[in-house]
Amino acid sequence: MRALLIRDLRLATRAGGGFGLALAFFLIVCTLVPFGVGPEGGTLSRIAPGILWVGALLSCLLSLDRIFALDFEDGSLDLLATAPLPLEGAVAIKALAHWLVTGLPLALSAPVFALLLHLPGPAYPWLVASLILGTPALSMLGAFGAAVTVGLRRGGLLLSLLVLPLYVPTLIFGAEAVRRGAAGADPVAPLVFLAAITLATLALAPFAAAAALRVNLR
Amino acid sequence: MSLLAVRDLAVARGGLRAVEGVSFSLDPGGALVLRGPNGIGKTTLLRTLAGLQPAVAGVIEAAPDAIAYAGHSDGLKPALTVTENLRFWSEIFGGPDIAAALEAMNLRELAARPAHALSAGQKRRLGLARLMVTGRPVWLLDEPTVSLDRASVALFAAMLRAHLGRGGAAVIATHIELGLPEAEILELGPYRARETRRESRPAGFNEAFG
Numbered sequence: 001m002r003a004l005l006i007r008d009l010r011l012a013t014r015a016g017g018g019f020g021l022a023l024a025f026f027l028i029v030c031t032l033v034p035f036g037v038g039p040e041g042g043t044l045s046r047i048a049p050g051i052l053w054v055g056a057l058l059s060c061l062l063s064l065d066r067i068f069a070l071d072f073e074d075g076s077l078d079l080l081a082t083a084p085l086p087l088e089g090a091v092a093i094k095a096l097a098h099w100l101v102t103g104l105p106l107a108l109s110a111p112v113f114a115l116l117l118h119l120p121g122p123a124y125p126w127l128v129a130s131l132i133l134g135t136p137a138l139s140m141l142g143a144f145g146a147a148v149t150v151g152l153r154r155g156g157l158l159l160s161l162l163v164l165p166l167y168v169p170t171l172i173f174g175a176e177a178v179r180r181g182a183a184g185a186d187p188v189a190p191l192v193f194l195a196a197i198t199l200a201t202l203a204l205a206p207f208a209a210a211a212a213l214r215v216n217l218r
Numbered sequence: 219m220s221l222l223a224v225r226d227l228a229v230a231r232g233g234l235r236a237v238e239g240v241s242f243s244l245d246p247g248g249a250l251v252l253r254g255p256n257g258i259g260k261t262t263l264l265r266t267l268a269g270l271q272p273a274v275a276g277v278i279e280a281a282p283d284a285i286a287y288a289g290h291s292d293g294l295k296p297a298l299t300v301t302e303n304l305r306f307w308s309e310i311f312g313g314p315d316i317a318a319a320l321e322a323m324n325l326r327e328l329a330a331r332p333a334h335a336l337s338a339g340q341k342r343r344l345g346l347a348r349l350m351v352t353g354r355p356v357w358l359l360d361e362p363t364v365s366l367d368r369a370s371v372a373l374f375a376a377m378l379r380a381h382l383g384r385g386g387a388a389v390i391a392t393h394i395e396l397g398l399p400e401a402e403i404l405e406l407g408p409y410r411a412r413e414t415r416r417e418s419r420p421a422g423f424n425e426a427f428g
Contacts, residue, residue, distance in 0.1 A: 003309035014297040075291025218271040
């Protein structure tokens with residue numbers, strides 16, 4: 001298991017691995033929005049929680065199809081499926097690797113991008129907390145979508161449409177936690193819901209994804 | 219005690235039966251060469267034996283974790299070096315050290331080279347070396363000698379013979395002579411499925427919607 005995690009991280013950080021793609025996309029969203037809606041601080045700080053969460057979610061979406069597609073093309077997925085490692089474990093590890101190279105950097109760098117959007121000061125810790133709690137669910141659900149669409153030509157399009165509705169609960173509670181933090185209200189309730197969604201996803205999605213992979217490898 | 223026994227096996231590709239009624243058993247040290255025209259179902263048969271797809275009918279008896287599969291693609295990552303690729307599979311399968319495998323397929327000089335800088339034949343040699351680090355007794359080989367030159371085919375035959383000598387077994391789909399006189403040959407032609415009726419359910423998502 002550790003070997004698979006190390007390999008995926010190594011592949012992601014080497015040339016052509018796509019590390020930084022999500023961050024760059026997040027930066028683009030956060031710099032373009034002020035140009036689009038105008039520079040008034042009042043407007044920006046009101047929409048900042050939503051924009052930050054939508055931006056993070058779309059950045060995650062960008063690299064999802066790589067989770068299994070590359071392994072499928074070069075035959076590694078066949079070999080992993082015949083390896084002693086359970087396929088459910090392989091799926092979980094690959095989703096973890098995806099989170100470590102997209103979700104975690106997004107969460108840690110979000111405060112910098114939040115400056116561009118005039119996010120009110122008290123919301124910063126809640127922004128980081130909500131992203132750290134919420135993005136694992138995005139990676140895991142994405143791994144499920146990637147498993148269902150692996151091997152399809154232009155599967156990326158179908159993948160996005162497939163996981164988008166699954167992302168909605170995470171987005172609602174994540175953005176709500178940041179919004180409450182910005183308004184000085186208590187953000188614990190949406191954070192608890194966010195954590196519950198993530199935990200349920202982590203518990204169920206590996207099995208669904210592994211089942212989908214088995215069908216697609218036939 | 220046979221390593222792999224197959225009784226009355228039928229396999230399907232794309233919902234159509236390819237071959238049916240195949241039976242054989244492999245003892246330690248045994249090799250079986252699958253022959254037959256293109257499209258008869260050699261790859262499908264090997265993938266079924268590897269557990270990648272279910273058999274339509276019949277029984278496959280093999281010890282758990284006995285089978286190592288080597289298909290058309292080698293499962294290499296272009297960004298990783300030869301050593302890193304091989305060590306990864308060794309750790310995943312919990313197999314033996316990679317030194318012997320590097321030696322057997324004459325890859326030592328290429329050990330530090332990234333896989334994207336290898337030629338097709340060198341990649342194949344690395345893909346075959348992977349079999350050694352799985353530490354598994356039954357090798358399923360699908361056209362293992364594609365893009366190998368004559369010297370590399372000899373290397374591979376020597377590696378295969380050493381594997382059989384250690385009590386391993388192999389099922390090989392190939393058209394060329396490997397120089398394994400002890401190998402049994404199974405012509406798949408007579409086992410071609412007679413009726414080409416569709417299996418009732420599509421085999422997968424891709425087939426249903428692709």
